Amino acid sequence: MELIKLKWKVFCAKNIYGAKNGDNDTELVMRYYKGRKTFNELNRCKFYQIEVNIVERKLPILNLLMNLKSLGEARVNESVLDVTSDFRRLQLSLVHEFSTTAGYVRDGTFLSNGEFIFSTRKSGRWESSNDKCFVYSSNWECTKEIESLSAPFGIFQKGNEVLIGCTGSKVIEVKSLCTYNKIKTIRVSRAIFGIAFLKSYFFEACDDRIVKVDLSGVKVRDVNTGTSVKHITATNDHIVFGNRKTNLVTCMDSMGRNIWSYSSVSLKSPCGIDKDADNNIYVAGKESDNVHVLSCHGELIRIFEDIPRPDFMKIDKGRKFCCVSSNRKYLRVFEFK
Structure with missing residues (x-):
């Protein structure tokens, strides 16, 4: 519900700003009063401002991998296991x-x-x-x-x-x-x-x-x-x-x-x-x-x-x-x- 009200508040602000840049004075007045009414109703809701900071953190092993210049030769060892039947x-x-x-x-x-x-x-x-x-x-x-x-x-x-x-x-x-x-x-x-x-x-x-x-x-x-x-x-x-x-x-x-x-x-x-x-x-x-x-x-x-x-x-x-x-x-x- 709070998310819906927030979307409406953003819509009102955009509506008033659009009326300000229009050529029709009557439309401007109608949009202004309609937007202000809606804004005042929404303003009774309690909104909080949340600041989220996302910090990228790399593990030490990733830093080592990123700094690699070359890889050594790979050696493959093969072994055979005696698999016994049931x-x-x-x-x-x-x-x-x-x-x-x-x-x-x-x-x-x-x-x-x-x-x-x-x-x-x-x-x-x-x-x-x-x-x-x-x-x-x-x-x-x-x-x-x-x-x-x-x-x-x-x-x-x-x-x-x-x-x-x-x-x-x-x-x-x-x-x-x-x-x-x-x-x-x-x-x-x-x-x-x-x-x-x-x-x-x-x-x-x-x-x-x-x-x-x-x-x-x-x-x-x-x-x-x-x-x-x-x-x-x-x-x-x-x-x-x-x-x-x-x-x-x-x-x-x-x-x-x-x-x-x-x-x-x-x-x-x-x-x-x-x-x-x-x-x-x-x-x-x-x-x-x-x-x-x-x-x-x-x-x-x-x-x-x-x-x-x-x-x-x-x-x-x-x-x-x-x-x-x-x-x-x-x-x-x-x-x-």
């Missing part, structure tokens, strides 16, 4: 299969040099030292046999060392990744099966408990788990293991506190356990003929079905291949597609 849609494509007659397969793992190593055990007394581990190249040719082991089971790589947990002799044999020659032997207090490493400590699966030991083999603590706990793995933050009798997969922290548990009617006798670079967890259902893939939070991602009696599914570092052991004898290599 994991739920990946399929397994068989690329190689073989079997072993040296004994039944117990556990295995991919190494950072691209090789795959697995442990075997012959029937007989655990105390004997006539069992072996076998090393296969990326072309799946046997390149090395590690002998004189007593019931080897869990295998774990730590830097340039390969650690083999031996159930019969209650030791961890430490081998060189380059030559597989023995570096040292770490003695432990109990028969050891699977082995994992987290936050500068070893975690040993010892059938009815998980034992936490330091790098010299001294026990720090143990956690009762119930019998039939032999396979174990470590994510970035936690320890994950399966119990073949209760069909339960459990995650705990380094202090032995439970974080989550997973069970399913379609998972029976959880056996080998592994994790990939994204901390997804692979649980082999020995008696359900499948492999359950879980997130690091214990949520089911997918199930690989129709895998006969899997002992384990081990994943390479790039999650391009996996090795599945079945019936403790047959090993099949699959490519993720």
Whole structure:
């Protein structure tokens, strides 16, 4: 409303000024009195004079840009990221299969040099030292046999060392990744099966408990788990293991506190356990003929079905291949597609 009155006031002023410059005296008088009447009415309104000053202010960086005389040469860096397909849609494509007659397969793992190593055990007394581990190249040719082991089971790589947990002799044999020659032997207090490493400590699966030991083999603590706990793995933050009798997969922290548990009617006798670079967890259902893939939070991602009696599914570092052991004898290599 105030804006409309202001426009009328301007109109009156222009009207009087136009009449002043005209040639008709009668028109001048009429415009003058009409304009003055309107002006007096508008003058009763309260108008305020507002002065607005607009100042241009430049940021310092703009001043620098405005003062540039020339630009240096531009250098372009290119990089390629490995974009993984939706994991739920990946399929397994068989690329190689073989079997072993040296004994039944117990556990295995991919190494950072691209090789795959697995442990075997012959029937007989655990105390004997006539069992072996076998090393296969990326072309799946046997390149090395590690002998004189007593019931080897869990295998774990730590830097340039390969650690083999031996159930019969209650030791961890430490081998060189380059030559597989023995570096040292770490003695432990109990028969050891699977082995994992987290936050500068070893975690040993010892059938009815998980034992936490330091790098010299001294026990720090143990956690009762119930019998039939032999396979174990470590994510970035936690320890994950399966119990073949209760069909339960459990995650705990380094202090032995439970974080989550997973069970399913379609998972029976959880056996080998592994994790990939994204901390997804692979649980082999020995008696359900499948492999359950879980997130690091214990949520089911997918199930690989129709895998006969899997002992384990081990994943390479790039999650391009996996090795599945079945019936403790047959090993099949699959490519993720």
